[in-house]
Amino acid sequence: MLVGNFVDGDSRVQKEARCAAAAGWDTFLVGRSPSGRREEYALGAARVVRAAETMTATRYRAAHPHRRGVRGLVAYRSAELSRARHQRQRLRQRDLVADRELVARRVADGAGALEVLWAGAVLRVRALSVRLRGRWVAVRKGAFDRNYAAAASGPSSALERLLVRRGGEAAAWAAQPRLADFEDSFGRMADELAPDVLHANDAEMLGVAVRAAVRARAAGRRVAVVYDAHEYTAGDIRPEDVTWAPVMTAQEAKYIPMADAVVTAVDTFADKLVEHHGLAVRPTVVRNMPEASTFTVPGGRGPGVRGRLGLGPEATLLVYPGSVTPIRGLDTAVRALPQLPEAHLALLVGSRSGHVAELAALAGRLGVAERFHVLDYVPVEDLTDFIASATAGVDTLRRIPTQELTITTKYWSYIGARLPVVVSDVKAAGELTRRLGNGAVFEVDDVDGFARAVRTVARERERYAAVYTDEMLAAHSWEGQVPALLQVYERVSGLRPVPEEADGGSGENSESGESGESGESGEPDDWVPVSRPDPLHVAETAAHS
Known part of the structure; x- marks a missing residue:
């Protein structure tokens, strides 16, 4: 299971992970690490793995905001360059004070009139240069600071907003750099854990899961993708980040046909997904009710x-x-x-x-x-x-x-x-x-x-x-929602794990934290096949009608 948060405050993914593990699935819930380092801990019989995010794209974008209009042409191109130029100018001004003191000492030491005249002329030219350069640095730094502040409230340009609606990955990663960091960090985890099912929570994880499944297929291993739409992305409004909704909607439209099943939390969201993406089968509704x-x-x-x-x-x-x-x-x-x-x-x-x-x-x-x-x-x-x-x-x-x-x-x-x-x-x-x-x-x-x-x-x-x-x-309990979710996992994977209590309570898979493979089939001993779908099938619940 992939989720783009720290896991701790997300009751839905925690319950999904625990119920999957209790049903016999060897379950890993992969989220973000607040410390920047990989962290692992038990969640019932499931295992939470908080991935170490690279944050390379996010940090770069934060330091390189869009250069907008004339102000953008004048502004420094990055926060680092702005700080470096401002620092250099402050040092020039300090050095100029020292140069004035040197000229004064030459005069006091009885330097010749011609030497004093020349030194004074050089000092005046340098002082004028420092002053003019200081004004230019101030203009460029001020333009960058205003541009940076504008980017904090509206981080994307009009051109970028147009491009992300086209669904291009380069534009999406530029507008929402966290997607690139998710791909780098979570994609690596998906490859490492080699699952039979990837459960992508929210649109930001859908592309990560689909690409991991494609890589696995190229390596001769089938991975089913379940997309869990927690939100109605096309209807979300985030004034502080105007590209979030169009980027996530474009990601959803691009990758939902490659999902093997779609799950959502609300009946109305299921209807909207059918309407927006032309799904042939209505998504399974798994409401986030308390246990x-x-x-x-x-x-x-x-x-x-x-x-x-x-x-x-x-x-x-x-x-x-x-x-x-x-x-x-x-x-x-x-x-x-x-x-x-x-x-x-x-x-x-x-x-x-x-x-x-x-x-x-x-x-x-x-x-x-x-x-x-x-x-x-x-x-x-x-x-x-x-x-x-x-x-x-x-x-x-x-x-x-x-x-x-x-x-x-x-x-x-x-x-x-x-x-x-x-x-x-x-x-x-x-x-x-x-x-x-x-x-x-x-x-x-x-x-x-x-x-x-x-x-x-x-x-x-x-x-x-x-x-x-x-x-x-x-009638409003999580337990009433669990069977539908487990049926989705079994349908898309063609596997039915044996719950721990039915297997003698050994719980080896969930306790070990390993995938527990055995036999030539590469499947754990406590899994049985159930009508495995064709590996090349078009996603039943996401096919365009």
């Missing part, structure tokens, strides 16, 4: 988030675990706090910088900083019980296509925690909430509406929480 083992009792088994914050039962506590970006709309919740004097908002985040810091500053300006709380992530297996002591879970998504269609992971966690919800009226989440009757819906970006919804849920919390019966939770 039944994490389900909790009403209010949780321990003090949870309420106890962590030292809040009594009378306080209205709103909780939000997950990614925090402007498009998630959490500023709506912060702006509503002045209208909710007994309400607290707790974010469970991976970092306190970026937009989280902006929200904290906003809370300070509104005078509600003492009721705005930022906590660290908790382990996936502890999340539902931790948040269950809150009054409600919030999901304040704004209107962009992908968020209109998605049900976020946190929403399923709220169900597992038996937590009423307050959600914006984006299509999918709004409709689901009205159907389940587990919370209140407010209009996107409506601060007053959000405050009204919170008051409603706080006042009638028991009624909203009553929908969470044991039967309802069972």
